Amino acid sequence: MVDIISRRDGPRREDVAARRLISENSATIRKLADNLSGGGYSAGLTRPKVPKAPEASGLITHDLKAPRAKDEAKPFIRISVNNRVVMADMNSGRQLEFLGEIRREGGQRHFRLARKQNGFFSEMDEELSAALADLDGVMVGGSYPEKSLAADIGARLGLT
Known part of the structure; x- marks a missing residue:
């Protein structure tokens, strides 16, 4: 029931x-375990064990199905x-590029590109940064909602 391992022979x-104390009092220990578990301890002992799945011992298995074609992004x-602006893949939903975020400054929301001078650790690609440079600091909300910002970014990057 209990294995105690020591370094000595x-x-x-x-x-x-x-071990003797545990074996002499095993009936009392079972009664307490059943009382605490609502009979689940004895039921678990009588329930047949689920056999484990066979393990591959030194065998090499091959999947003969054709590889899944990766869809074009x-x-x-x-x-x-949370106001993060990203370029994502429509097919997988994964983020392709972090473009920036919308920050609240002086009570107004502004779009900030992912650049070091805006406080970001890793900068975005130079081509993307050049294409979106004039949108850095633009005020978002009111007459220029988030949907318009997303549409303008998509148009400048040639996504629409």
């Missing part, structure tokens, strides 16, 4: 005493709930 006196501009 043979069991220690304390281990022998503990279909990029779109997504503005998330």
Whole structure:
């Protein structure tokens, strides 16, 4: 029931005493376990064990199905709930490029490109940065909603 491992040859006196105490009181221990688990302990002992799946022992398995064709990336501009502006793949939903974020400055929301001078650690690609340079700092909200910002970014990057 309990295996106690020690570094010495043979069991220690304390281990022998503990094992004897457990074996002598096993009926009481089972009653307590059933009482605490609502009978689940004994039910678990009588339930047949589920056999394990066979393990491959030194065998090499091959999947003979054709490899899944990777779809061409279909990029779109997504503005998330936490104001991150990213270029994502329509097919997989994965982020392709982080473009920037919408920040609240002086009570107004402004779009900031992912550049070091805007406080970002890693900058975006130079081509993307040049294409979107005039949108850096543009005020978002009111007459220029997030959808318009996403459409303008998509148009400048040739996504629409």
